[in-house]
Every structure is written in structure tokens, then in C-alpha cells.
Amino acid sequence: MIDWLDEVLPPVFPATSKALNEPNGLLAAGGRVSPLWADSAYRKGIFPWNDPGEARLWWSPAPRAVITAESFRLPRTVRKLLRREQLSISCNLAFDSVIQACAQPRDYESGTWICDEIIDCYGRLQRAGRAFSVECWDTDGVLCGGFYGLTIGSAVFGESMFSRRSNASKLAFATAAPILFAAGVTLIDCQMKTEHLGQFGLIELERKAFEGILQQATTQPLQLILPGWLA
Structure with a gap:
């Protein structure tokens, strides 16, 4: 119970x-x-x-899937994709559009957990500088992928991704993650292990270890300021 x-x-x-x-x-x-x-x-x-x-x-x-500053890696295949794909990556230029896109039903499910209450909450957090979005744009300036998350101290909590073009959300994450870690982020909480994020150095921690790292990260002061355009 x-x-x-x-x-x-x-x-x-x-x-x-x-x-x-x-x-x-x-x-x-x-x-x-x-x-x-x-x-x-x-x-x-x-x-x-x-x-x-x-x-x-x-x-x-438990266990909890995370990517730390120490475990993060950028696979060679993703590096090649970043060089080959003609996509632009931005931050916080279309937060509302990203969360609305993440809220759309996927091909394999009829609904979504991102309800109006969630959208309102994270919109308020973004306006307060506590949540952020990363956007992927094609050569016509059309939003084709991205993700959004929450920041507390030096911890980032990844919430949801979407792709309207193959590899769009992957490349958005691959571009943003090194910038986040360089800015002082120590932990990206991915919640559950997925193949999509596993290639970036994702590790699984037992509850006690995760909560110890989490407490340290969330109490570490960090003013995370990301540029409008990342790539």
C-alpha cells in the first residue's frame, strides 16, 4: 500500500x-x-x-539511471552525425513548443503523461530560470526535435524528448550535455535506463549512492546560464 x-x-x-x-x-x-x-x-x-x-x-x-560529469562520453558515431547533419541547436528559444511536442501521443501509445498541469508547472519554472529546453531546427527553420528539463543546484533532471526527424533529440542532447557539464553541472538524472541515452555514459546507481550524489548536487550553488544558440 x-x-x-x-x-x-x-x-x-x-x-x-x-x-x-x-x-x-x-x-x-x-x-x-x-x-x-x-x-x-x-x-x-x-x-x-x-x-x-x-x-x-x-x-x-532503484537503481537510478544517471549520467555524471565523470561518466559522460560522446560516441564516435554521434560525433560523425553532428558533423554530417545540417541542424541548428538552441536553448530556451521555444520552450512552450518543445513541451507541447513532448506532450503529443507517440506512435506506440495513445496518451501522454504530460498534462496541462505539468505544462503549466514547467512553464512557470522556465520563466523563473529553473527549467530549460533544447531545440533542434532543420535547414528550413522548422523545429524537428529537442528535450526539456529542470535544474536544481548542479543537478539536471531530464524530463522528456521528442523527434520529428531521425536522431534529432539525440543530437540535441549530444550538443547540450558537454555544455552543461562544462558550465558546472555534475549530474543528469535520466530516471530509467534507455538505449537512447545509454550510449552517452549512463550508469545505474543504487538508491543510497544516488541520493548521496543527489543531495550534494542539489545543495551546490550553480547559476546555470546557457547561450541562446548552442550550435
């Missing part, structure tokens, strides 16, 4: 050690998604995710 969170009360989450093993990481239900709730959750390694029409669900899976 998991705890039910009252949305009219301040955000107080159960200890992550109470997360279920099956489904992996399910911790609590209820509550709401707002900048305050998001900040409180992510600092503890907790994030919201649920199918359309479900109650709000909160997760803290």
Missing part, C-alpha cells in the same frame, strides 16, 4: 525507502504538480508520472 498525498497540504513525501519493488519505484499517489511540489520532490529523487486519466503518481525507482 502507498500513501495518499493531500494536495491542499504542503508537499511532504514518504521516505523513498518505502517505494515498491513492483512496480519499481512507486511511492505515493495524489498531491499536485506545482513549482513547490516539483522542487520538493526532485530534491529527494522523486518525480511524477502517470497515464492519462490516472491519479497523480510519484516514483523513486
